[in-house]
Amino acid sequence: MMAMLLIAYTLNFIDRQIIGILAVPIKTDLQLSDAQLGLMGGLAFALFYTGLGIPIAMLADRRDRSKIMTAALAVWSLMTALCGLAQNFWQLFACRLGVGVGEAGGVAPAYTLIADIFPPERRARALALYSFGIPIGSATGIVFGGVIATLIDWRSAFFIVGALGLLLAPVFRKYVRDPRGDRPVTAQAVSLRTVLATLLAKPSFWLLSLGAACSSMMGYGLFFWLPSFFVRSFGISLLDASLGYGAILLVAGLAGIWIGGALSDRLATRSKGYYALVPALAFVGTIPFYALGISAHSLVASLLLLLVPTALGLVWLGPVIAAVQAVVPAPMRSTTSAIFLFVNNLIGIGIGTPAIGWISDHLKVRYGDEALRYAILSGTGFYVLATAFLLLAAWRLPRDWHRG
Secondary structure, three states: OHHHHHHHHHHHHHHHHHHHHHHHHHHHHHOOOHHHHHHHHOHHHHHHHHHHHHHHHHHHOOOOHHHHHHHHHHHHHHHHHHHOOOOOHHHHHHHHHHHHHHHOOOOHHHHHHHHHHOOHHHHHHHHHHHHOHHHHHHHHHHHHHHHHHHHOOHHHHHHHHHHHHHHHHHHHHHHOOOOOOOOOOOOOOOOHHHHHHHHHOOHHHHHHHHHHHHHHHHHHHHHHHHHHHHHHHHOOOHHHHHHHHHHHHHHHHHHHHHHHHHHHHHHOOOOOOHHHHHHHHHHHHHHHHHHHHHHOOOHHHHHHHHHHHHHHOOOOHHHHHHHHHHOOOHHHHHHHHHHHHHHHHHHHHHHHHHHHHHHHHHHHHHHHHHHHHHHHHHOOHHHHHHHHHHHHHHHHHHHHOOOO
16 A cells, blocks of 8 residues: 555656756747746645645545545546646646645645655655655656656657556555444544644644745755756756756665655654654755755866755655644544645645745846856745744744654
């Protein structure tokens, strides 16, 4: 079941992030600005992904999570394929909204399935393993998109990855089974009002959510914009940019996620606050390395320097998600996860990606093709905010931990 969850999450991120590498040919073909590309990569996806995530998660707290995730997989895959038919900005924007609709039901239920299966002392590592789907999916989407766009065209890339998801859906349904089955769990069901009231008494939840969101403003922004940065600032081909950044994301991402989960589980035997403290310290290390990597005028130096902050920037996934599962009782976990994803993704994807595009457009008159370099550099300040929120969460988390 963990293997199928990981494969589905990998496809989730392929479909979510492939537009980052395809932004180069799409920009030329559809005559789009950086601000429009940023809206498609951020707000178009985030609007429905965040808005529908909460009601779908409430349903997942009550019904068969396997069926919900299977339907979500089929919907986001179909809408990804339809992106390949778009003829203008608004058509592509609408299809990206549809991808967000589908993916709204894919992640929060998976978090709670994993939390039900693994005990608290192993949960950060289990969620880290599941989160491998982020670097694997993002790297695969970037490399695959670059190869297909180079050999065929950008439309074919959308068609192929969408078809893969549609083929996976029945296999996913067969092997992923909700231990609760399809029976209603109304005796355990909790209203949204009750969940919110519980979370309002848990300051650590909101601090974790805001810390993750601030880091995601830079994280998602980089996933989307770095391929374009390599093409514009170093004059390399789309294919070379996809291979270079894909390799960085895969190697560094897997290392950072696993280290974060394993180290937090080990240190949390001393204090639950380490689930927030470990990623906070990692965020501090990202800032100088991102500044050096983005400022470098050698492609090789830039790629090597970016390995470190890419790993450090993803350390938070296992420990923070594990902590979110642990501040509430089991019947509230799906809804709580969806509220966390609402905050994280609405700010991280919805604001971060478009913000970098908007800054790049406004710096273009002065810096030309180098405008994107300075727009990305300005985003490293988000990690300062993320560190502050997580340090506060580390102080509060031991008191908010649910014991039951």
